[in-house]
Amino acid sequence: ALRTDLYGHLLTLDLEFYDRNKTGELMAHSVNDINAVRMAIGFGFIILIDITVLGIAGLIMMFNISPKLTVYALIPLPILTLISTRFGRMIHRYFEKVQESFALLTERVRENLSGIRIVKIFVQEEAEKEKFQRLSQEYVDKNKKLIRIWGLFFPLVMFFAALGEVLVLWLGGRLVISGEISIGSFVAFIAYLQILVWPMMAIGWAINLFQRGGASQQRLQRIFDTTFDIKDGNRTLTAVQGGIELKNVSFRYTSKNRNAIDDVSIKIEPRQMIGITGPIGCGKTTLINLLLRLYEPQAGAISIDGNNIKDLNFNDLRYNIAYVPQDTFLFSDTIAANIAFGRNDYQYADLERVTKVAHIYDEIMALPDSFKTQVGERGITLSGGQKQRVALARALLLDRPILILDDAFSSVDAETERKILGSIRSELKSRTSIIISHRVFVLQDADSIFVLDNGRITEQGTHQQLLTLDGLYREIFEIQQIEKTLGAD
Numbered sequence: 001a002l003r004t005d006l007y008g009h010l011l012t013l014d015l016e017f018y019d020r021n022k023t024g025e026l027m028a029h030s031v032n033d034i035n036a037v038r039m040a041i042g043f044g045f046i047i048l049i050d051i052t053v054l055g056i057a058g059l060i061m062m063f064n065i066s067p068k069l070t071v072y073a074l075i076p077l078p079i080l081t082l083i084s085t086r087f088g089r090m091i092h093r094y095f096e097k098v099q100e101s102f103a104l105l106t107e108r109v110r111e112n113l114s115g116i117r118i119v120k121i122f123v124q125e126e127a128e129k130e131k132f133q134r135l136s137q138e139y140v141d142k143n144k145k146l147i148r149i150w151g152l153f154f155p156l157v158m159f160f161a162a163l164g165e166v167l168v169l170w171l172g173g174r175l176v177i178s179g180e181i182s183i184g185s186f187v188a189f190i191a192y193l194q195i196l197v198w199p200m201m202a203i204g205w206a207i208n209l210f211q212r213g214g215a216s217q218q219r220l221q222r223i224f225d226t227t228f229d230i231k232d233g234n235r236t237l238t239a240v241q242g243g244i245e246l247k248n249v250s251f252r253y254t255s256k257n258r259n260a261i262d263d264v265s266i267k268i269e270p271r272q273m274i275g276i277t278g279p280i281g282c283g284k285t286t287l288i289n290l291l292l293r294l295y296e297p298q299a300g301a302i303s304i305d306g307n308n309i310k311d312l313n314f315n316d317l318r319y320n321i322a323y324v325p326q327d328t329f330l331f332s333d334t335i336a337a338n339i340a341f342g343r344n345d346y347q348y349a350d351l352e353r354v355t356k357v358a359h360i361y362d363e364i365m366a367l368p369d370s371f372k373t374q375v376g377e378r379g380i381t382l383s384g385g386q387k388q389r390v391a392l393a394r395a396l397l398l399d400r401p402i403l404i405l406d407d408a409f410s411s412v413d414a415e416t417e418r419k420i421l422g423s424i425r426s427e428l429k430s431r432t433s434i435i436i437s438h439r440v441f442v443l444q445d446a447d448s449i450f451v452l453d454n455g456r457i458t459e460q461g462t463h464q465q466l467l468t469l470d471g472l473y474r475e476i477f478e479i480q481q482i483e484k485t486l487g488a489d
Helices: 002-012 015-020 023-065 067-073 077-114 116-121 125-178 183-224 284-291 314-319 335-339 348-357 361-365 384-398 414-429 463-468 472-488
Strands: 244-251 261-268 273-277 299-304 321-324 402-406 432-436 448-453 456-461
Touching (some): 002 183, 023 067, 023 183, 077 183, 261 448, 261 456, 448 463
Parallel strands (some): 321 402
Antiparallel strands (some): 244 261
16 A cells, blocks of 8 residues: 555656656665565564563563562663664664665666667666676665674674573572572573563564664655645636637746746637747747646746636646657557557547558558557657657547647658648647647748747747748758758758
């Protein structure tokens, strides 16, 4: 249940949380930390109950036989308490360091496996192996320090537990000789003392489990204490027309010292197609993330059909938007499952239609298992252009009133891009469309084009209007025309 709760909580957190935390560290939380807490709650509490019941029962029996001997048997207890407190803190501190080291090790493995092609192409196998060995050795060294503490702690607990038994044998023998207790009572007392020795020694084991579990629980609690700063609204959208308006919107990432979006205002009429272009890093994708409420602007307002998106339910807002992201992500599943992600009520004819619009149908049918072909992790068996077209088909299958294409054709060749633009026009007429692209050719049929530069809108107009201006759009157009001419030659 704890692992499920953690996973469920992670799904609710905003993108800034994932910008700050590495995937490998989160994986370490969900595996090692969960296991440590599970051991503390499960096995640790079983030991605690065991030593409590046996300890109380043993003390009662011993006290009934000889209160004096019972006091002697408990003489080492204050020392045991002091040792347990001191070593418990040390175990807690060092176990936190071990878990942090394991998180770094996990992140290194994840990065290398995800980027295995780059590692091989750049012949960095040995270099990455050395980095892994260094991190692995740090993990081993920190574990050794923890084991040394544990190795000193447990014998000390056993020694002082046994010391109580030695005191009882010495003083109890004298009491038998003096006739204060009988030999039978003394033998019975020793038997009950043996029962008490196990709880005294098991205390060390329980403390170790609880300190490890406590350290892991603190690490997990930091995640659970992280809340989604963007508050969900309670208003729903009905009969969405697709009118979108951004009024004086500004946004800055917490890790940056300048605005990624600076006082941007855009108005999009229902079923209008607008284009957004500009240099790399000018804020185009950030603008879309704000519209999807993956981030919250620090100033300004965004509305759909006159409804401020802050007042809208998250799911209701996103159910009305189909999005093809810049960084295409496919799940390790079939092509059909990836296209149908987000929609269950589809027919084969629907898959056929959207893949034909995306000009990927023939290539899918050429595969041995056609739509049932497994694409591998992150769609590794497909080319970049194929992945983008599968993602486009996925967005079209959703059939939402608002469609956003974020550099959706960047990995597609010019001829395929031309075909897709020709077939997708009929799809765009029935919905509000936002097309982001570096290629101005893609945007030339847009009703209006916005040019972003350093987070600000510097130009606005149709393709022809912007060409008459001596601005950034015209500069980009002329450069791309030269590239097109050189490519044709």
